[in-house]
Amino acid sequence: xxxxxxxxxxxxxxxxxxxxxxxxxxxxxxxxxxxxxxxxxxxxxxxxxxxxxxxxxxxxxxxxxxxxxxxxxxxxxxxxxxxxxxxxxxxxxxxxxxxxxxxxxxxxxxxxxxxxxxxxxxxxxxxxxxxxxxxxxxxxxxxxxxxxxxxxxxxxxxxxxxxxxxxxxxxxxxxxxxxxxxxxxxxxxxxxxxxxxxxxxxxxxxxxxxxxxxxxxxxxxxxxxxxxxxxxxxxxxxxxxxxxxxxxxxxxxxxxxxxxxxxxxxxxxxxxxxxxxxxxxx
Ligand code: NAD
Numbered sequence: 645x646x647x648x649x650x651x652x653x654x655x656x657x658x659x660x661x662x663x664x665x666x667x668x669x670x671x672x673x674x675x676x677x678x679x680x681x682x683x684x685x686x687x688x689x690x691x692x693x694x695x696x697x698x699x700x701x702x703x704x705x706x707x708x709x710x711x712x713x714x715x716x717x718x719x720x721x722x723x724x725x726x727x728x729x730x731x732x733x734x735x736x737x738x739x740x741x742x743x744x745x746x747x748x749x750x751x752x753x754x755x756x757x758x759x760x761x762x763x764x765x766x767x768x769x770x771x772x773x774x775x776x777x778x779x780x781x782x783x784x785x786x787x788x789x790x791x792x793x794x795x796x797x798x799x800x801x802x803x804x805x806x807x808x809x810x811x812x813x814x815x816x817x818x819x820x821x822x823x824x825x826x827x828x829x830x831x832x833x834x835x836x837x838x839x840x841x842x843x844x845x846x847x848x849x850x851x852x853x854x855x856x857x858x859x860x861x862x863x864x865x866x867x868x869x870x871x872x873x874x875x876x877x878x879x880x881x882x883x884x885x886x887x888x889x890x891x892x893x894x895x896x897x898x899x900x901x902x903x904x905x906x907x908x909x910x911x912x913x914x915x916x917x918x919x920x921x922x923x924x925x926x
Contacts, residue, residue: 666692666725671701674731681901692723720747727912734758745772750911753777756820774914778921779820781903796832802883805864809876817867
């Protein structure tokens with residue numbers, strides 16, 4: 645256990661309607677936001693906060709006691725959380741999902757950048773515990789994603805370009821949210837299959853340089869990394885002498901933390917399986 649922290653995480657028995665929460669990546673930007681959001685909510689009690697290397701990632705005045713991730717298996721046994729919320733990296737998220745599956749702890753992850761093999765392992769972990777992964781925990785992005793199919797169907801043949809902007813420390817590109825929106829755009833366009841959208845075939849084009857006229861069916865994807873932008877996504881549709889722009893901008897990480905906690909409350913106590921953020925908001 646790590647030393648030198650001022651306020652230990654509570655191990656007290658919680659009231660019936662209070663969820664015992666574990667947080668991984670507790671020293672990260674999103675981990676911090678989740679801990680702050682949970683401390684403002686009466687329906688959560690943080691029983692466990694975990695980081696890869698608490699000795700180097702925390703200081704003496706760090707507000708919570710942070711435990712080392714290497715001990716996660718025994719920590720889950722010791723603190724018996726109802727649910728674990730994870731915002732880390734793809735490798736660690738999969739490991740934590742598997743530890744949660746072994747211990748029957750509900751697992752909520754907002755980590756992005758998984759490859760196909762990792763997504764497969766996440767799916768396998770859901771055989772042992774309820775698992776909910778979302779590339780974006782904001783209600784606004786979920787709403788944007790929900791209306792996208794109708795908008796695309798109303799505007800067949802219109803050119804589509806997606807632009808996303810994030811802070812300059814973000815590792816994966818395009819963002820998980822951009823990929824989720826792109827999957828939806830492609831699925832809708834390909835199901836339309838009309839002559840105006842090249843028989844429905846689409847192709848993602850990542851940025852442009854030199855002589856590169858726009859091809860039919862192309863979906864332009866543009867990634868910007870700057871400053872401390874929390875996350876901005878714009879889907880632009882243009883054609884027929886008009887432009888429609890659908891933009892979502894997260895103004896604080898608190899919006900993602902709130903969504904992840906709503907998902908955690910919804911997920912805890914459910915049967916093992918893979919669940920969707922859309923189900924939480926239904
Ligand atoms: P961050 O770099 O500030 O924090 C990441 C944390 O994870 C740190 O504590 C780091 O030590 C830990 N970590 C990273 N790799 C690890 C590993 N291999 N083993 C153990 N611990 C590891 O990043 P952040 O801004 O908090 O974002 C974290 C993740 O959440 C990213 O994948 C990001 O894209 C994603 N994210 C998702 C949403 C959403 O709504 N789903 C919102 C914001 C960020």
